[in-house]
Ligand SMILES: Nc1ncnc2c1ncn2[C@@H]1O[C@H](COP(=O)(O)OP(=O)(O)O)[C@@H](O)[C@H]1O
């Protein structure tokens with residue numbers, strides 16, 4: 001069992017790696033990189049200033065990991081470290097060129113000059129494997145008391161301690177770490193949180209320029225909100241600071257106000273925002289939709305199979321057929337109209353915002369209903385197959401009543417694949433929510449992938465592929481583990497081959 | 499009114515199925531008495547209607563099937579009048595239990611063996627769960643499961659085919675039925691296990707005194723277990739008699755063919771005899787004797803008129819024109835003439 005699980009998890013990681021790598025390769029080698037600028041208005045504006053244009057483009061490529069690029073200033077600074085007598089102006093003297101070329105030869109760069117000023121710059125195309133290496137190399141960041149390297153702060157203490165912090169209560173507190181609070185608790189699901197392991201999926205560009213990809217996907221959104229912090233001794237503070245995110249900040253960047261408040265070097269922090277992140281929004285909608293769709297389709301399919309061919313089955317089949325026949329777009333609009341007119345529910349998410357229950361009702365109910373038909377058909381079919389199985393025939397021949405047979409045998413057997421399927425359904429619902437999210441203007445991640453593709457935001461595309469694959473693979477794994485729990489055959493047979 | 503000796507009486511039974519708009523008849527005009535405590539074997543090629551006939555006894559015909567004519571009486575109950583499952587719930591299990599061919603699939607895969615037995619004990623013997631467990635373990639021991647106490651909590655996949663069939667039998671016994679229908683209970687098992695299961699059924703019958711209908715397509719299997727044998731062909735009983743009568747004095751050419759193809763009769767180096775041709779399709783209307791096209795002794799009348807049941811003895815009947823006074827005298831095939839001898843030799847060898 002353990003061995004099986006180990007290899008299973010290993011394979012899961014391998015598939016995540018493969019999918020992400022293949023996506024990476026496709027994006028970086030098959031899509032021409034100049035496409036990045038196809039919708040960039042600045043390109044037109046810079047047309048008359050070739051140096052600026054070149055700089056702009058190369059900077060962008062650099063940010064997107066296509067190449068390494070040093071403009072004149074950066075270049076000479078770099079070279080100066082090795083060859084102090086380099087011409088700092090970066091001008092196009094012969095002598096200077098030879099120095100720069102020598103440096104370039106060693107480092108793999110190419111020295112070029114700008115078209116009009118003729119000053120030098122350096123450029124190096126990144127081979128694919130190196131780009132990939134950087135991506136995976138930076139993927140996981142583990143925070144330790146030696147993470148912070150600040151020459152201006154030689155006295156920084158380095159430790160990990162469990163203490164009752166006045167801001168966050170009991171927590172694993174670090175110093176010398178990047179994050180102040182390594183492990184902490186609060187009232188947000190899943191109640192225990194950590195800052196030890198962080199993922200870095202690169203930096204978003206050109207949309208959400210400069211923000212880390214993960215922050216774009218999982219950072220909270222909306223307006224900032226203040227929270228009341230009780231600091232003991234009757235002192236309370238109202239602040240929008242998200243103290244859980246406190247990170248190390250060097251003296252040169254820190255502001256006096258924050259330093260005064262926190263009294264340590266961990267003054268770089270995020271704000272509290274009122275709305276869940278894009279992924280959080282979609283995830284919430286997905287879970288609620290899942291509950292709704294199962295709550296409807298399981299009893300419905302159960303009774304349809306139970307009374308197969310009778311009135312209930314016929315009506316049910318009619319409803320399911322109708323649900324399938326109506327294009328989902330028409331269904332969504334019709335439902336939205338009815339909900340808005342009859343029940344006064346908001347027909348757009350931002351009207352009342354993520355904080356209002358009403359905003360969630362229609363999108364989640366619609367999302368749930370959209371998957372009802374598929375589930376009912378599948379589950380009814382499964383129950384009917386069970387009905388015709390030999391063990392049910394035998395159960396009947398030994399005198400069990402229909403009710404007993406359904407309750408004790410058929411339903412239990414049929415629930416195994418359902419349980420297994422649940423985790424997969426959630427991701428399906430998140431990914432399939434694009435239309436619903438669009439129509440209700442929900443700030444979820446359904447629209448993110450198409451938007452990112454259109455904007456040539458490679459980092460976000462790869463980040464999303466990575467996240468979706470990870471969730472997908474892990475949910476299949478979770479589904480299988482759940483099945484092991486409910487199905488004795490699998491649990492025991494796996495034990496048997498240990 | 500039913501004869502006291504009988505527990506089940508079938509009169510002129512027809513069973514038909516609705517198939518794509520047309521009606522096919524799988525059982526045609528069958529009359530049959532089942533005597534208390536006897537073992538009646540029903541033999542015939544697969545597709546001859548053995549299962550359909552017995553399914554009609556427990557109301558387990560598929561949705562598209564129905565009794566189109568005739569009656570079935572069980573004790574005081576006219577089974578052929580029962581309509582809904584609720585009425586059948588009183589008959590199935592407690593009065594007539596059935597065990598099926600495939601022990602691998604007859605048990606619910608995700609419930610423990612024990613719970614599947616005690617479930618029935620609780621229901622039919624009205625015992626508490628705790629008592630039921632003990633009764634179930636006793637039954638498991640009785641049906642030859644070693645280590646019953648421990649194996650009570652195991653799942654079907656942990657049991658071999660033979661063991662599962664023992665459990666199936668234990669479950670059927672837990673119902674305390676009057677009639678046990680065994681629908682090819684040993685077909686899916688290998689030969690040694692087959693013999694063990696047959697012995698088990700015989701032993702249990704001696705102890706619990708139930709009546710058995712034993713279905714098989716293998717005449718060899720029934721020799722050791724049956725009191726009487728009914729031979730079915732194409733939805734009809736074509737010969738019925740005591741075990742002796744069928745084995746040593748059979749009259750129907752189809753029974754002869756079945757006997758000739760007994761594997762026990764195959765001589766070394768010779769091919770096993772099999773019956774040429776295939777049974778008629780149910781979709782075609784049959785004129786005359788259904789077996790005629792495959793019958794080497796067929797007479798012209800066989801293709802024109804269906805033969806009636808001729809009485810051979812008080813207990814022996816056969817449905818063939820060969821028994822008509824006008825028919826020529828025909829010798830049984832030489833191979834099965836001294837069957838007695840063969841059977842004796844065989845048992846001696848064992
Ligand atoms: N539900 C059904 N619908 C149509 N035909 C059926 C059905 N059940 C059985 N039959 C037909 O009835 C005949 C007898 O079947 P069965 O009793 O199962 O044979 P066997 O003697 O092998 O047990 C077969 O030709 C079979 O095709």
Ligand SMILES: [Mg+2]
Pocket residue numbers: 548549550681
């Ligand atoms: Mg059969």
